[in-house]
Amino acid sequence: MPGMSPNIGKIAGVEIQLHWSFLLLLLFVLIVSLYVFALFVILFICVLIHELAHTITSQHYNIKVKRIVLLPIGGVSVMDLDKVKPSQEFYIALAGPLASIALGLIFMALSPFAPVGIIRQTITFTFEINLLLGVFNLIPGFPLDGGRVFRAYLEKSRSYLRATQVTVKLGNIVFFLFVVGTIIFAIYAKGYSMVEREFIVFYDVFIVMFLYSGSQAELQSAYTRQYASDLYVKDAISKNFMIVNKNESLGSVYAKMLKKHTNIVLFKDGADVKLARIPTQRQNPNYSIIGKPVSSFGAKLPIVEYDSSLYKALNEMQSENSAILVVRKGPRIAGIVTEQHAESIIALHVSKKLSGRDKHAKS
Ligand SMILES: [Zn+2]
Structure with a gap:
């Protein structure tokens, strides 16, 4: 649904776009609870900071960032990746997760000092969500940051296509293990209702399907770059x-x-x-x-x-x-x-x- 993701402003000369699925989710939680809505606004700000870390690192290398699209599970910085060197992509991709982890650690250090109750709860949420954003994005598979970091590292001794192929294979193994792990967790973990267990599995399968399609697109794009560079x-x-x-x-x-x-x-x-x-x-x-x-x-x-x-x-x-x-x-x-x-x-x-x-x- 392009055109349904509204622009919400500009930071550092980059258009910020809210993906329609994020917008839908925000409206939905606003109906459910004001507190949950506030937590989603925090999530939104954390994802934005993560993406801005990518943007600022790109701009440091004079690589133009066209826009940032914010999704509920992270963001996408649309940039001119044509002329990016592997060493530059390594740092651009790494900057986002590092910013999230740093932010998470700051809030983790703050949380014992916060008054018990809603404030501490919110600070704990902020530290958890940032660590999750940082660690999840470091998984070595496309389209996650970890995939880009890993490929850039492999490109030291391999071609772009070969490095992409290896990363896609590794990512597929990790995604598969992720689904298996989730199913085992849903079966054996105590204290969850049947509905919650089903939800956990469906949600993870949904995310993995999304990641898998992104990783296939990356592979296809690498083939195109390798074998169709003589087409105009x-x-x-x-x-x-x-x-x-x-x-x-x-x-x-x-x-x-x-x-x-x-x-x-x-x-x-x-x-x-x-x-x-x-x-x-x-x-x-x-x-x-x-x-x-x-x-x-x-x-x-x-x-x-x-x-x-x-x-x-x-x-x-x-x-x-x-x-x-x-x-x-x-x-x-x-x-x-x-x-x-x-x-x-x-x-x-x-x-x-x-x-x-x-x-x-x-x-
Ligand atoms: Zn990222």
């Missing part, structure tokens, strides 16, 4: 789109779409190029919006230069949550690249190279 945006460019004036009515755009046999409609809005998200019939049941200008349905698209690598373009689409990207050649729009098309071209290219390599290895 021009290899995947498409002309199947049309540009209209932003003031044009939806009705007139419909007519042009039929004539030009395309459903991808772009328009310029200042320096931005936007995609017109043409409403479906269901969103327009009484045909009342047909006279509205197309600019009221716009979504900003990422832009890359014509000579960019396809790997970079795909990264850009994924980090911007956009299935389409605009290709610029000088001042004009040279075409578009869709995520699906770019992925097919890369998949074909990589599999050709891999089968060629296997043949070579056998002969």
Whole structure:
């Protein structure tokens, strides 16, 4: 659900975005209890501090951080990882967990001095949640910080792809053990009801599934980086789109779409190029919006230069949550690249190279 994660401000020049799942959770606990809501606000601040530690370390190396997305189980700093050296990634990834652990230790030292009751309870929670954030993120598997730290370390003596493969394998073993451990805990731990036991298992399986999909994405991205670095945006460019004036009515755009046999409609809005998200019939049941200008349905698209690598373009689409990207050649729009098309071209290219390599290895 992109677009449903609101921006809540800027720190150190970086946009801070609250992921919709975090927002939903906050609203839910607000209904349940004001105290639990306060604890979630503390969690939110702790995750933010963790991410800012990554951000500040990146900026120290002159690596641009585009935005920070805050999730209930941690955050994601979206940054330009293209040009990051392994030694830099090592420290950038390590900074977050270290900040969390340091913060946790400070609150741990404070807690005996706090008055017994709600204040001490809150301080204890803050120290526990920070230690958990720090230690959990140090697990050596993607997409966790520990995976990045471990890969950066392996890259001293291995290629990027090889280091990623080893880290993904190790991560999968750790995730598997995590699930097994949780199930054993849920069966044998005393003092939990059946519902609580089920909840613990489901919650952990959910987190592990989330981590597993992140780790597979990381592996795929490493293959792309290794084997598709000779593909460029021009290899995947498409002309199947049309540009209209932003003031044009939806009705007139419909007519042009039929004539030009395309459903991808772009328009310029200042320096931005936007995609017109043409409403479906269901969103327009009484045909009342047909006279509205197309600019009221716009979504900003990422832009890359014509000579960019396809790997970079795909990264850009994924980090911007956009299935389409605009290709610029000088001042004009040279075409578009869709995520699906770019992925097919890369998949074909990589599999050709891999089968060629296997043949070579056998002969
Ligand atoms: Zn982190």
